[in-house]
Amino acid sequence: MATHVHGQSSALSTATQTIPCIALPEPNLSMEQDAEWCVIREDDGWREIRFHDYGELYTIPGLYERLFYDILKCNSPTMVRKLLEDQLRRVGQPAEGLRVLDVGAGNGMVGEELADLGAQLIVGIDILEEAAEAAKRDRPGIYADYQVLDLTDLASDQRQLLASYRFNCLTCVAALGFGDIPTLAFAEAYNVVADGGWIAFNIKEDFLDDQDPSGFSGLIRRMVAEGLLVLRTQRRYQHRIATNGDPLHYVAVVGTKAGAIPRAWVSA
Ligand SMILES: C[S@@+](CC[C@H](N)C(=O)[O-])C[C@H]1O[C@@H](n2cnc3c(N)ncnc32)[C@H](O)[C@@H]1O
Known part of the structure; x- marks a missing residue:
């Protein structure tokens, strides 16, 4: 009821x-x-x-x-943008140089933050046609391109198109785990970003537990341990409240890419 x-x-x-x-x-x-x-x-x-x-x-x-x-008081796009912005400022890198791949872009809430930050190029990816239509309808002009595709099953022309954008930043907000973006899709997106590029995402804190079935806990730990991802900052925060008012905690992570994720490390 x-x-x-x-x-x-x-x-x-x-x-x-x-x-x-x-x-x-x-x-x-x-x-x-x-x-x-x-x-x-x-x-x-x-x-x-x-x-x-x-x-x-x-x-x-x-x-x-x-x-x-x-x-439900969601503030994840703002939080991830803020942490990324802080790190850019810390190293004196202007946001205007960012060429961002926004994965699980939805109707463009993260794209809007990135555009406000001043990013030079923002390309969205989502698996749903409705997401692309909503982004175009509600936030026209934010994304230079918005591709509806399945990152776990990329065709060679799609792979070439993504490579042609020469991304130096990946964002993925409120889209990992829960049967949404699997580790393989995350790895495909991560691997299309240039080494040294910025990686900014969030994930439910439970998915960083040892018991996590999504595979992200092990993957992220291994990426950091083996030097593929250099952590710059991470923060636990309230992503939103649940329908019963309980806080839902996520961890926002900003790092830089130092190497590609091997295919054998991930699953679809
Ligand atoms: C909670 S929404 C987040 C949207 C946006 N990032 C935001 O913060 O408002 C999650 C999005 O991930 C998309 N998604 C789920 N699985 C996906 C997949 N395998 N590949 C790409 N996008 C996916 C969904 O369609 C949805 O638009």
Whole structure:
């Protein structure tokens, strides 16, 4: 039963469309993060949407931002941008030289931060067509290119296209683990960035545990231990709150690439 209603009395409007009224599950109902859901009010009743059904969220302008940023207080794009910006400043490197591959780009929240930072080139990748359409609709002009593709199954022309951008920065925010981006996809994106390039991402803190089944804990540790990733900074912070109000903690990481990830280290 959903009783936790947001925006019922005054539905919010974007330039193009009204954001529907959103209701969250009862606060005493706790669930795994990848099972979370909300209901939205439509003309003919309420419709349930799982948070991980991003395609459904993106088709309604403003819904993703209202749900995750206004109601659930997500601040990950800002946090990852801030840590990257701090490190650039620390070494005296202007953001204007950044050629960024933004993986799991969604509707462009991270792209917007990077553009604000002054990045020279931003290319988005997402597995969903709805994400590319939403980025174009809601943040036109942010991405110089936005590719809908599966990084675990790259065709040679896609590989060549990515290489042609000569990326010197990778961002990946709120997209690792949970059946989203697997280690192979992360490795493909990482390997297309030039050595010395910036790597900025976040990950749920549980996925850095020894028990983590996603493979990221072992992969990141090994990358650092074997000198493929030079850690510059990392910070544990509140990514957002869960539907029951509990804090969800992530770790944001900024480093520089010092070598490619071997294919044998990762899985799809
Ligand atoms: C929580 S959203 C984050 C979007 C954006 N980075 C942000 O911070 O607002 C996760 C995104 O990762 C994308 N994604 C999931 N699996 C993917 C994959 N294998 N390859 C590329 N993108 C993927 C989803 O489609 C979704 O747009």
